[in-house]
Amino acid sequence: MTKLLEVSGLTMRFGGLLAVNGVALELNEKEIVSIIGPNGAGKTTVFNCLTGFYRPTEGQILLQGEPIQGLPGHQIARKGVVRTFQHVRLFKEMTVLENLLIAQHRHLNTNFLAGLLKTPGFRRAERQAMERAAFWLDKVGLTELANRAAGNLAYGQQRHLEIARCMCTQPKILMLDEPAAGLNPKETEELNRLIGDLCRDHGVSVLLIEHDMKLVMDISDRIYVVNQGTPLAKGTPEQIRTNPDVIKAYLGES
Ligand SMILES: Nc1ncnc2c1ncn2[C@@H]1O[C@H](COP(=O)(O)OP(=O)(O)OP(=O)(O)O)[C@@H](O)[C@H]1O
Numbered sequence: 001m002t003k004l005l006e007v008s009g010l011t012m013r014f015g016g017l018l019a020v021n022g023v024a025l026e027l028n029e030k031e032i033v034s035i036i037g038p039n040g041a042g043k044t045t046v047f048n049c050l051t052g053f054y055r056p057t058e059g060q061i062l063l064q065g066e067p068i069q070g071l072p073g074h075q076i077a078r079k080g081v082v083r084t085f086q087h088v089r090l091f092k093e094m095t096v097l098e099n100l101l102i103a104q105h106r107h108l109n110t111n112f113l114a115g116l117l118k119t120p121g122f123r124r125a126e127r128q129a130m131e132r133a134a135f136w137l138d139k140v141g142l143t144e145l146a147n148r149a150a151g152n153l154a155y156g157q158q159r160h161l162e163i164a165r166c167m168c169t170q171p172k173i174l175m176l177d178e179p180a181a182g183l184n185p186k187e188t189e190e191l192n193r194l195i196g197d198l199c200r201d202h203g204v205s206v207l208l209i210e211h212d213m214k215l216v217m218d219i220s221d222r223i224y225v226v227n228q229g230t231p232l233a234k235g236t237p238e239q240i241r242t243n244p245d246v247i248k249a250y251l252g253e254s
Helices: 042-048 073-078 096-105 111-117 120-141 155-168 183-203 212-220 238-243 244-249
Strands: 002-012 017-028 032-034 058-063 082-083 173-177 206-210 222-229 228-233
Touching: 002 032, 002 206, 017 042, 017 206, 017 222, 032 212, 042 058, 042 173, 042 228, 058 173, 073 082, 082 111, 082 206, 082 212, 096 120, 096 155, 096 183, 111 222, 155 206, 183 206, 183 212, 183 244, 222 244, 228 238, 228 244
Parallel strands: 017 228, 032 206, 032 222, 082 173, 173 206
Antiparallel strands: 002 017, 002 058, 222 228
């Protein structure tokens, strides 16, 4: 199995608060790995460190062997690590299609002059961006709504659009922060299928933060548990389900 991401000793302090304390994790190619833990455990802070929103206080983050800790977010995104957020972040006034095109613009290998002159390279890149947008719209079932303002979509559809937007940038690693929050059981089931499909058929590795334990247990190859910023356990869903420390710290709460 090829290692994509290797995190060790990840630590993040906010003043006197130790939000993340020595977290280690690995993500291999075509794997779905979840990070779980009680509210305030430090999960989103780990995501923020991995994606360059925060510069970690300590620790190493290797992407295919190359250190990326402390790099700005746009550089990490260009290297193929993209994410969704706990709360939907779309350009709500723009159409569904425009949201997918704009996401790719930041990744297109063209410059202002090429755009102004409409060079063949620029036109090719634009055509490919449109094809990718159409592909992912179809995949997440939003083709009919392509010209609707993103803000007018139902909540579950906005969640799907966020994932499509990430996939348009052809990521290696897709990081989803509580993608099932606010979804009904049927929508969660669709999300489950979509994530599995992304990994199996499109070769993307998924790092997931999620409180919906059924989804986590169904979909994860491996799970890491953090508690108060500190690693508590790691293993397969079965190992985590039966781990007494986890039951005490987390599953026992619900
Ligand atoms: N920018 C920040 N400044 C100060 N403290 C922060 C900041 N971001 C997070 N924290 C604190 O770090 C701790 C971990 O927060 P984080 O959001 O990472 O937890 P979480 O596991 O994602 O929680 P939840 O499941 O509720 O989303 C919390 O005590 C939080 O208040």
